Amino acid sequence: MRHVVKRALTGIVAGVFATTAMATIAAADVESTDPIKLTLHDWSGQLINTQIMGAILEEPGYNVKYVQADYIAQFAGLKTGDLTLAMEIWATTGQEALDEATATGKVVNAGETGLQAIEEWWYPLYMKEKCPGLPDWQALKACAGEFASAETAPKGRYVGGPVTWGGFDDERVEALGLDFEVVHAGTDAALFAELESAYQRKAPVILWVYVPHWAPAKYDGEFVEFPAYSAECYADPSVGVNPDMAYDCGKPRGPIWKAAWAGMADKWPGAYKAVQAYTLTNEEMSAMVGDVDLDGKSVEDVVDAWMDANETRWKGWIAH
Amino acid sequence: MRALSSRPLWVFGALLALTWVLARHGAGWVGAEGWLGDGGLEWAIKYPTAWVIPLKDYVSAAMKWLVEEAHFGLFTFTEFTRAISWAIEQPYELVRALLAEGFMDGPGRRAKQVFPPFSWLTITACVVALGHYARDWVLAAIVGLAFLYLALFGQWESAMITLASVIIAVPIGVVGGLSLGILAYRHPMFDRILKPVLDLMQTIPIFAYLVPILFMFGFGPVSALVATVIYAMPPMVRITTMALKAVSPEIKDFGVMTGCTRAQMTWRILVPSALPSLMVGVNQVIMLSLNMVIIASMIGAGGLGFDVLSALRRLDIGGGFEAGIAIVILAIAVDRLSQAFSERSGHVKPDVPGARWPARHPRATAVLLVMIAAFILGRFLPFFQTYPEEWWLTTGDFWDNSVKYLNINFYDEFEAVKLFFLNYFMLPLKRFFLGIPWPWACLMVVALGYHFGGWRLAAMNAVMTIFIVTTGMWEKAMVTVYLCGSAVVIASAIGIPLGVLAGTNARAGSAIGVVIDTLQTLPSFVYLIPVVMLFRIGDFTAMVAIVAYALVPSVRYAAHGIRSVSPELVEAGVVAGCTRWQLLTRIRLPLALPEVLLGLNQTIMLALSMLVITALVGTRDLGQEVYIALTKADTGRGLVAGFSIAFIAIIADRIILASARSARVRYGLEEAAHG
Numbered sequence: 001m002r003h004v005v006k007r008a009l010t011g012i013v014a015g016v017f018a019t020t021a022m023a024t025i026a027a028a029d030v031e032s033t034d035p036i037k038l039t040l041h042d043w044s045g046q047l048i049n050t051q052i053m054g055a056i057l058e059e060p061g062y063n064v065k066y067v068q069a070d071y072i073a074q075f076a077g078l079k080t081g082d083l084t085l086a087m088e089i090w091a092t093t094g095q096e097a098l099d100e101a102t103a104t105g106k107v108v109n110a111g112e113t114g115l116q117a118i119e120e121w122w123y124p125l126y127m128k129e130k131c132p133g134l135p136d137w138q139a140l141k142a143c144a145g146e147f148a149s150a151e152t153a154p155k156g157r158y159v160g161g162p163v164t165w166g167g168f169d170d171e172r173v174e175a176l177g178l179d180f181e182v183v184h185a186g187t188d189a190a191l192f193a194e195l196e197s198a199y200q201r202k203a204p205v206i207l208w209v210y211v212p213h214w215a216p217a218k219y220d221g222e223f224v225e226f227p228a229y230s231a232e233c234y235a236d237p238s239v240g241v242n243p244d245m246a247y248d249c250g251k252p253r254g255p256i257w258k259a260a261w262a263g264m265a266d267k268w269p270g271a272y273k274a275v276q277a278y279t280l281t282n283e284e285m286s287a288m289v290g291d292v293d294l295d296g297k298s299v300e301d302v303v304d305a306w307m308d309a310n311e312t313r314w315k316g317w318i319a320h
Numbered sequence: 321m322r323a324l325s326s327r328p329l330w331v332f333g334a335l336l337a338l339t340w341v342l343a344r345h346g347a348g349w350v351g352a353e354g355w356l357g358d359g360g361l362e363w364a365i366k367y368p369t370a371w372v373i374p375l376k377d378y379v380s381a382a383m384k385w386l387v388e389e390a391h392f393g394l395f396t397f398t399e400f401t402r403a404i405s406w407a408i409e410q411p412y413e414l415v416r417a418l419l420a421e422g423f424m425d426g427p428g429r430r431a432k433q434v435f436p437p438f439s440w441l442t443i444t445a446c447v448v449a450l451g452h453y454a455r456d457w458v459l460a461a462i463v464g465l466a467f468l469y470l471a472l473f474g475q476w477e478s479a480m481i482t483l484a485s486v487i488i489a490v491p492i493g494v495v496g497g498l499s500l501g502i503l504a505y506r507h508p509m510f511d512r513i514l515k516p517v518l519d520l521m522q523t524i525p526i527f528a529y530l531v532p533i534l535f536m537f538g539f540g541p542v543s544a545l546v547a548t549v550i551y552a553m554p555p556m557v558r559i560t561t562m563a564l565k566a567v568s569p570e571i572k573d574f575g576v577m578t579g580c581t582r583a584q585m586t587w588r589i590l591v592p593s594a595l596p597s598l599m600v601g602v603n604q605v606i607m608l609s610l611n612m613v614i615i616a617s618m619i620g621a622g623g624l625g626f627d628v629l630s631a632l633r634r635l636d637i638g639g640g641f642e643a644g645i646a647i648v649i650l651a652i653a654v655d656r657l658s659q660a661f662s663e664r665s666g667h668v669k670p671d672v673p674g675a676r677w678p679a680r681h682p683r684a685t686a687v688l689l690v691m692i693a694a695f696i697l698g699r700f701l702p703f704f705q706t707y708p709e710e711w712w713l714t715t716g717d718f719w720d721n722s723v724k725y726l727n728i729n730f731y732d733e734f735e736a737v738k739l740f741f742l743n744y745f746m747l748p749l750k751r752f753f754l755g756i757p758w759p760w761a762c763l764m765v766v767a768l769g770y771h772f773g774g775w776r777l778a779a780m781n782a783v784m785t786i787f788i789v790t791t792g793m794w795e796k797a798m799v800t801v802y803l804c805g806s807a808v809v810i811a812s813a814i815g816i817p818l819g820v821l822a823g824t825n826a827r828a829g830s831a832i833g834v835v836i837d838t839l840q841t842l843p844s845f846v847y848l849i850p851v852v853m854l855f856r857i858g859d860f861t862a863m864v865a866i867v868a869y870a871l872v873p874s875v876r877y878a879a880h881g882i883r884s885v886s887p888e889l890v891e892a893g894v895v896a897g898c899t900r901w902q903l904l905t906r907i908r909l910p911l912a913l914p915e916v917l918l919g920l921n922q923t924i925m926l927a928l929s930m931l932v933i934t935a936l937v938g939t940r941d942l943g944q945e946v947y948i949a950l951t952k953a954d955t956g957r958g959l960v961a962g963f964s965i966a967f968i969a970i971i972a973d974r975i976i977l978a979s980a981r982s983a984r985v986r987y988g989l990e991e992a993a994h995g
Contacts, residue, residue, distance in 0.1 A: 037539075039539075042618075042626075042629050042630050042633050043633060044630075044634065067539050067540050067620060068539075068540070068617070068618075068619065068620035068621075068622060068626070069539050069619070069620060070618065070619065070950070070951065070953075071951070072951045072952055072953055073530075073531060073534060073619075073950065073951065073953040074539070075953065076531075076534060076535055076953050077534070077538070077539045082538045082539050083539055097952075149856070150735065150739055151739075151742070151858065159857060162938070162951075163944070163948060164948050164951045164952065183857055183858065183938065184857075184938045185857050185937070185938045186857075186934075186935050186936040186937045186938035186939065186944070186947070187936040187937075187938075188633065189632045189633050189635070189849055189936070190848075190849065190852050190857055190936060190937050190938060192635055193635060193849045193850075193852040193853045194852065194853075194856060194857060196635050196853060197727055197852070197853035197854070197856070200724055200727050200728055201727060201728055201731055203731075214634065293634040
């Protein structure tokens with residue numbers, strides 16, 4: 001009798017803990033079944049990127065877990081191993097934090113995602129009629145007034161990104177002698193709310209836009225062409241258009257990096273190799289972001305579609 | 321207000337004028353250097369960076385030590401906090417699986433559900449039964465409809481995740497609050513230590529302590545739960561202490577006479593007799609937990625808060641509104657239920673003896689039947705398990721189009737209003753506050769403290785202002801004071817008349833009540849983005865958002881103050897032949913003044929707590945400092961700025977409470993001895 005009860009109890013316990021048990025069986029051929037924790041942020045591109053990576057890692061049987069985390073705050077978790085992998089660290093906004101983290105030796109740069117970030121001043125196409133010299137930056141000198149608002153007139157109004165993004169727009173305006181006032185948005189959402197509002201009214205607007213992002217797909221517009229960025233232009237006042245000041249050029253463009261906890265390569269060597277091999281292109285990403293943000297498809301569906309269409313590609317990444 | 325300052329009215333006037341002159345000419349706000357600058361006293365306008373104490377670096381270093389090195393002998397500090405984290409995570413995962421996700425088998429994307437979560441029908445039946453149990457069929461219908469709304473509008477799964485975190489956070493908050501409250505009641509010394517801690521817990525913006533919490537409890541929903549509990553617990557502590565003190569002495573004497581032990585006294589006598597008040601505290605914990613969902617979702621709580629954030633991130637205003645309204649609906653349902661329970665506590669119907677279990681528990685039986693039926697039918701017909709996606713309703717387009725319509729057709733009007741306020745109200749105020757030399761401002765704050773609260777308040781004010789100045793936060797603090805100050809003025813100008821209207825006219829009162837409830841529970845982030853679209857980025861937008869949120873208490877307290885004026889006095893006025901206007905201005909308003917002042921106090925508190933949210937629009941104040949610290953994971957910077965905000969709040973709070981007390985004394989509502 002006691003035997004029966006005991007067996008029943010074991011059965012119940014086994015049922016409750018089926019999750020762990022099954023994971024162990026399914027993943028007998030991977031180095032560790034501990035969850036690999038991928039961070040999720042709040043923009044669709046990153047969600048897609050991360051979930052494709054997660055889906056690929058699940059194929060050979062790795063246990064993948066997604067964790068919501070802040071873009072910069074996540075480095076604290078990556079250092080301790082609380083988090084394993086961050087799929088989008090933009091050279092344009094996160095380089096400083098990434099360098100600081102890799103310098104501690106607890107975080108490693110797992111290579112490029114293949115995506116190239118562009119960040120620059122951007123205007124809707126209808127502004128070209130009011131300011132015909134665009135996209136050349138020299139045109140902004142003459143028609144700053146076209147971009148003015150009641151609060152900034154006669155100066156033009158440029159909406160910059162959150163202060164934490166850096167970007168040196170205040171310095172750029174001064175160095176290039178542009179008659180603009182820089183207004184900093186607090187978040188990405190506020191930034192694009194300005195664009196949406198102005199675009200609905202066909203009102204003047206010029207602001208910080210970055211790609212890959214859904215905005216250039218939704219609104220017709222162009223980036224301003226500033227003198228090309230160089231490290232010397234930022235560091236050395238004598239280089240560039242203005243001999244007396246630094247920052248007299250455009251913003252740097254750069255790759256989007258993958259960052260991982262340093263222990264990942266030892267604990268899941270196969271997974272780490274797949275992460276290093278993984279790349280996408282800007283075109284692929286823009287199309288997928290558009291599917292999600294503009295056509296209202298779910299991230300899961302878009303990820304599934306990519307996985308089906310690119311089977312040979314990702315099989316190559318995990319075959320190492 | 322005359323009563324507050326009748327004696328030294330001219331002193332106040334003269335000091336204000338002097339401050340104005342100093343700000344106007346000393347700092348030279350028209351652009352030219354003022355005479356303070358000329359006289360080599362620039363340091364009085366702009367606190368020199370060389371004098372700043374690098375407190376934030378010390379705090380960050382201490383935090384680093386705590387997380388990486390601190391040791392209790394057997395285990396490290398981090399192991400300790402992670403153990404707590406684990407203990408909270410287990411029940412949370414269970415509730416979340418039961419309500420929203422089901423039990424999964426296998427890793428990640430290819431996981432199969434081994435056991436489904438409760439069906440939407442089961443949970444709806446359950447809340448209907450609870451509603452009927454707590455009060456009557458009307459309440460049952462209200463909460464039932466609320467949950468149906470969540471299913472019909474496709475918010476079910478997110479709402480259940482949010483509900484799961486509330487179900488875990490609330491008991492922790494209540495038990496913690498109750499124990500701290502009882503301790504404070506028993507030991508006056510502990511009470512005295514606890515009070516300032518509670519003040520800080522309520523006034524330091526959550527963003528300021530999110531980073532240390534992430535370090536200690538790890539990334540994920542548990543940190544969000546911990547932050548929620550810290551934010552939601554203080555009212556429970558205060559209400560517990562207050563309610564226990566208010567238990568009538570006869571009841572206590574009865575306990576003593578029957579020879580109760582201390583534990584019996586607490587749990588058999590005091591807590592049960594204070595139960596109705598304690599339930600008010602529980603209700604507060606629930607509402608504050610729901611207030612936290614947006615911020616909690618930023619660090620991994622998921623649910624409705626995350627839906628709001630991600631919808632607004634892609635400018636899907638309609639989607640944001642829908643998720644936001646779902647939060648309001650959930651809050652209303654949970655609030656009404658818990659209120660009904662608090663009123664019900666104490667009335668226990670005796671069991672019918674001898675009857676069988678189903679007959680004695682008809683509601684539980686019904687819920688069980690629905691659960692079994694839904695489970696079995698749900699195996700074959702998905703409808704009974706999950707409300708089908710094809711049948712979801714949406715109002716998203718309506719919201720999108722409304723904002724678009726307003727934007728296209730009324731933008732010029734909005735712009736004109738904005739410019740009027742900016743030029744004639746906000747900018748002059750900003751110049752004034754930024755122009756005041758800090759030594760003079762410190763002096764004034766200390767003098768105000770002395771006038772209203774004696775040397776003790778003066779000393780406290782001195783310490784707090786010196787903290788703000790020496791940590792290099794002065795300028796940002798003044799921007800904060802200006803932004804909140806102008807928002808509070810406008811919120812009071814709108815809120816107090818509305819409150820008076822609500823207090824004197826029952827029908828207007830109930831209409832205003834609905835608006836106020838919605839404003840309080842609708843996450844401010846939902847209307848922040850449309851406000852940006854209509855007013856663009858800038859201080860005015862921030863102010864509009866602050867006003868919308870901080871309006872609530874000024875309406876509530878004014879209405880409450882007007883309603884609680886004793887009817888005899890109003891009657892006396894009527895007999896004496898007062899007109900309605902005279903009744904209002906001579907009797908009701910003066911007697912409601914202390915309440916109105918308390919409302920003002922709460923308005924200031926809420927305005928300050930909104931600062932971190934408006935930082936998302938792009939302000940340049942302490943809120944922005946906290947937000948930057950959060951995104952840079954800089955513990956010290958966030959806490960120092962957070963403490964500065966808390967100190968501004970506490971200074972304002974103490975001065976207003978002290979002046980409210982002196983108003984009550986003057987009107988004979990309170991004995992002077994208290995002051």
